[in-house]
Amino acid sequence: MQELNIIKIGGNILDKPTQLHRFLSDFASLPGARILVHGGGKIASTIGQRLGITPKYVDGRRITDAETLELVTMVYGGLINKQVVAHLQALHCNAMGLTGADANTILASKRTVLEVDYGFAGDVAGNKSINVEVLHGMLALGITPVFAPLTHDGDGSLLNTNADTIASVLATALASRYQVKLTYCFEKRGVLQDATDDDSVIAQIDREKFLELKETGVVSAGMIPKLDNAFAALTQGVRAVQIGDAAEINDIVAGGKAGTLITL
Amino acid sequence: MQELNIIKIGGNILDKPTQLHRFLSDFASLPGARILVHGGGKIASTIGQRLGITPKYVDGRRITDAETLELVTMVYGGLINKQVVAHLQALHCNAMGLTGADANTILASKRTVLEVDYGFAGDVAGNKSINVEVLHGMLALGITPVFAPLTHDGDGSLLNTNADTIASVLATALASRYQVKLTYCFEKRGVLQDATDDDSVIAQIDREKFLELKETGVVSAGMIPKLDNAFAALTQGVRAVQIGDAAEINDIVAGGKAGTLITL
Numbered sequence: 001m002q003e004l005n006i007i008k009i010g011g012n013i014l015d016k017p018t019q020l021h022r023f024l025s026d027f028a029s030l031p032g033a034r035i036l037v038h039g040g041g042k043i044a045s046t047i048g049q050r051l052g053i054t055p056k057y058v059d060g061r062r063i064t065d066a067e068t069l070e071l072v073t074m075v076y077g078g079l080i081n082k083q084v085v086a087h088l089q090a091l092h093c094n095a096m097g098l099t100g101a102d103a104n105t106i107l108a109s110k111r112t113v114l115e116v117d118y119g120f121a122g123d124v125a126g127n128k129s130i131n132v133e134v135l136h137g138m139l140a141l142g143i144t145p146v147f148a149p150l151t152h153d154g155d156g157s158l159l160n161t162n163a164d165t166i167a168s169v170l171a172t173a174l175a176s177r178y179q180v181k182l183t184y185c186f187e188k189r190g191v192l193q194d195a196t197d198d199d200s201v202i203a204q205i206d207r208e209k210f211l212e213l214k215e216t217g218v219v220s221a222g223m224i225p226k227l228d229n230a231f232a233a234l235t236q237g238v239r240a241v242q243i244g245d246a247a248e249i250n251d252i253v254a255g256g257k258a259g260t261l262i263t264l
Numbered sequence: 265m266q267e268l269n270i271i272k273i274g275g276n277i278l279d280k281p282t283q284l285h286r287f288l289s290d291f292a293s294l295p296g297a298r299i300l301v302h303g304g305g306k307i308a309s310t311i312g313q314r315l316g317i318t319p320k321y322v323d324g325r326r327i328t329d330a331e332t333l334e335l336v337t338m339v340y341g342g343l344i345n346k347q348v349v350a351h352l353q354a355l356h357c358n359a360m361g362l363t364g365a366d367a368n369t370i371l372a373s374k375r376t377v378l379e380v381d382y383g384f385a386g387d388v389a390g391n392k393s394i395n396v397e398v399l400h401g402m403l404a405l406g407i408t409p410v411f412a413p414l415t416h417d418g419d420g421s422l423l424n425t426n427a428d429t430i431a432s433v434l435a436t437a438l439a440s441r442y443q444v445k446l447t448y449c450f451e452k453r454g455v456l457q458d459a460t461d462d463d464s465v466i467a468q469i470d471r472e473k474f475l476e477l478k479e480t481g482v483v484s485a486g487m488i489p490k491l492d493n494a495f496a497a498l499t500q501g502v503r504a505v506q507i508g509d510a511a512e513i514n515d516i517v518a519g520g521k522a523g524t525l526i527t528l
Contacts, residue, residue: 097363
């Protein structure tokens with residue numbers, strides 16, 4: 001099976017032109033098939049402020065009301081996605097911007113209202129919600145899909161969807177056709193043994209190590225869902241999951257010393 | 265050769281939910297291959313106002329400065345395009361939203377500065393600027409491309425590009441592979457003999473008739489470039505060009521009595 005790299009970048013790099021250019025240059029130079037998934041919450045907040053849209057939170061989680069959905073549709077699906085695509089085209093990477101609505105690539109359902117109504121937030125049920133045929137067709141044409149963190153419900157509504165989740169469900173769905181390597185880029189060089197020391201990257205984490213890190217409190221509340229997602233992806237056929245700094249993407253993808261490798 | 269309908273809709277329908285829904289339902293029910301091209305200037309102006317972006321004009325033509333480019337990238341490429349795509353998906357039309365940057369479908373060049381600097385406005389040089397292979401590949405997968413009026417320069421910049429022009433260059437480029445029918449929808453039922461009488465639609469206009477209509481002042485300044493574009497498309501192999509009301513799209517496409525048919 002052919003190798004496929006799925007790489008997720010977050011808001012911490014999207015608003016820094018120099019770092020973004022360096023990352024996109026590295027991404028464009030990767031060999032073989034690849035998919036990029038981007039976030040963009042920070043930029044959406046800035047433009048939301050200019051539009052007079054007040055962010056709504058319940059228990060620290062953002063609520064996507066109707067005007068926030070319009071905001072993220074503009075910012076994620078339009079501004080960020082198309083700028084990244086045009087940038088990659090200049091680097092001779094044949095990028096194509098997508099939301100889950102485009103060619104019905106990712107079907108989701110509006111999050112069920114239990115105690116909190118998250119509004120237009122989308123949950124992806126699983127592998128079957130991914131249009132593997134179309135994505136395979138695009139990759140076969142030499143196209144690099146670039147996903148904004150948006151899906152749709154099949155009834156005409158777009159849904160705001162976590163970019164980590166999108167990367168993860170794409171990875172598991174495409175694992176039947178490709179040797180998928182999933183890489184989450186974030187603001188640190190990997191999972192750190194000591195949060196105050198950027199050089200204390202843990203090279204490898206398996207389930208046993210993960211339990212130990214949780215017990216000793218080394219991994220933080222923010223990192224636990226990322227690692228949970230990573231293990232879920234590995235149990236569903238993804239070959240490798242890595243977490244690291246976008247600036248070291250070439251080394252991470254090449255299986256070098258950079259980043260943290262998650263294994264079962 | 266297979267038939268391909270390329271249909272352009274403008275801002276006058278995009279901001280009217282009931283009419284838009286009716287049009288998209290009709291569009292989704294069209295048989296065979298089709299491409300939709302949308303405008304959206306009215307919605308961009310409204311959101312621009314909320315963002316405090318003042319529209320700039322020279323001789324009645326809008327100037328796309330850097331902040332206006334960001335605005336139209338958000339509104340055309342994000343808000344309008346993705347809402348239309350999600351809406352079409354709900355109508356079981358496998359739509360995929362595109363700008364010219366996506367999969368390098370339309371390469372343009374920044375308009376040359378002569379007396380006026382139009383800013384980030386894109387001109388498409390001709391058929392060779394269209395990635396026919398990718399569009400053909402998508403259509404073969406049963407995908408319906410939905411174009412926002414944006415292109416790119418290949419050097420990383422998006423460009424604001426007239427939606428009529430995009431429809432026209434797509435039509436002429438794809439004429440080598442398909443029997444292309446190009447339809448421009450606008451606020452009238454066709455080219456009118458009497459601007460004050462909506463029922464005075466001229467059924468057919470050929471070159472001779474066009475000259476006559478220009479001489480007698482029947483066709484207005486706004487209509488002349490549309491008709492010029494139509495004749496240019498016909499001389500480059502497009503089978504039919506029609507102008508009419510989005511509400512009558514089924515009848516227009518079926519070659520019925522609605523709209524104005526342009527012929528050589």
